[in-house]
Amino acid sequence: MLTACGGGGEAPGRGPAGAGAPVPVTTTVVQPRQWNDSVTALGTVNARESITVTAKVSEIVQRVHFESGDEVTAGSALVTLSGNQQQATLQAAEAAAIDADSQYRRGAELVESQLIARASVDTLRAERDAARATVAEMRANIGDRTVRAPFAGVLGIRQVSPGALVTPGTPIATLDDIRSVYVDFPVPETLLARVAPGQTVIGQVAARRGTRFEGTVQTIDARIDPNTRAVMVRAGFENAERLLRPGMLVEVRLQQAAREALMLPEIAVIQVGRDTFVFRVKDDDTVEQVPVTVGVREQGLVEVVEGLEAGTRIVVDGTGKLRPGMTITEGSVQEAKTPPADEAGAAGAAQ
Missing domain, CATH: 2.40.420.20 (conserved putative lor/sdh protein from methanococcus maripaludis s2 fold)
Structure with a gap:
């Protein structure tokens, strides 16, 4: 039963x-197999060179030489500021410099004939040099009224128009050299031994799903952040197609050297x-x-x-x-x- x-x-x-x-x-x-460890992190794209173009003097915008999004070369004129008063002052300074030079030459001839003292010629030479310096100063002042691109790059949105008053610090446009870019990302100090310059970095961005960007580690910061206990790592990426833009969020994967490891399916x-x-x-x-x-x-x-x-x-x-x-x-x-x-x-x- x-x-x-x-x-x-x-x-x-x-x-x-x-x-x-x-x-x-x-x-x-x-069975042991070849395995590549990786360190993943989130980083931010930074341009190779990046500035906000501003003026050095307070003046009225006379002419704007660019449009938003233009690619410019180094030295290209971006904005011309009004400088009529400075032009007139320059002409007066140049006339004074010519006169001072003539006075010096005449004095040099007279001192050879012992008609004037050599001390007088020295005074004339000093006046000539001071007049030349004034001309150089005025030319530099006028040069500051033409804002030029310090390097080749892509301009952002134009923020000034002819007739506007600009002052030192007034943004005219952004300028970024993005032919190559940097991606800065943090790595925990516990993984610092796994990072070295020259290692391959794979990046992906949300705007380009499925596109892999390959770069290399260029620099490891000399300091560790005491608050996050992480060190900032900078990787360089070629960007010939301009797909990566400054400020983008990038998911980076730092590839490690291959090693042998016992790897099992996780469900086991x-x-x-x-x-x-x-x-x-x-x-x-x-x-x-x-x-x-x-x-x-x-x-x-x-x-x-x-x-x-x-x-x-x-x-x-x-x-x-x-x-x-x-x-x-x-x-x-x-x-x-x-x-x-x-x-x-x-x-x-x-x-």
Whole structure:
């Protein structure tokens, strides 16, 4: 009667080692493989050169030589400011310089004839040099009334018009050299040993889904931020097609040198509280729990740092129904979830 009620029976696969029907699972043999570690972070695009063009003097805009978005070369005139008063002052200074030079030449001839003292010639020479300096100063002042591009690049939106009054610091337009760009991104100090100049960096931006930008690490900041405990890393990217723009948010991945690692499918590793283990298959097709220490996790794989050796056979799929000591057979998850029809019929007949 007890047997008929099932009181003395064992559930299939849950009795002592080898008892019950084998549980179908998927297994694999652990083998080392080449693995590239990577460090991921978020960075910001910065132009190779970037300024906000402003004037050095307060004056009325006489002419604007560019339109928004123009590409300009170094030295191109961008804005001409009014300078009529300075032109008149320059003409007066040039006339005074010519007169001072004539006075000096005449004095030099007279001193040779010993008609005037040499001290007088020295005075005339000083007056000539001062007049020339005044002319140079006025020319520089007029030059400041033509705002020029200090380097080649792309102009932003124009922010002035003819007739507007500009003062030192008034923005005229932005100018960015984006033929190549920088991406600055933080790296935790714990990963600093993995970063070195020359390493390859892969970047992706939301505006260009599916496009990978490849650059190299150029500089590692000399200081670590005491608040974030991270160091700023700068990578350089060629940008001939102008796809990267200053201010863009970039997801960067810093590639590491290849190394050998024991990488398992992530579903094979079981986490229960603070314990991490896998099911190892023994020679008699029974399983046992093996504690492991894991490392990096990426792309559905996890690295086993301690606990397993190369050549060990482990269970990958179907671990949910396993207990230590159970017998397994190579199968699929579907087989593990749904018993064959003949077994189901036999079980019904027994009941």
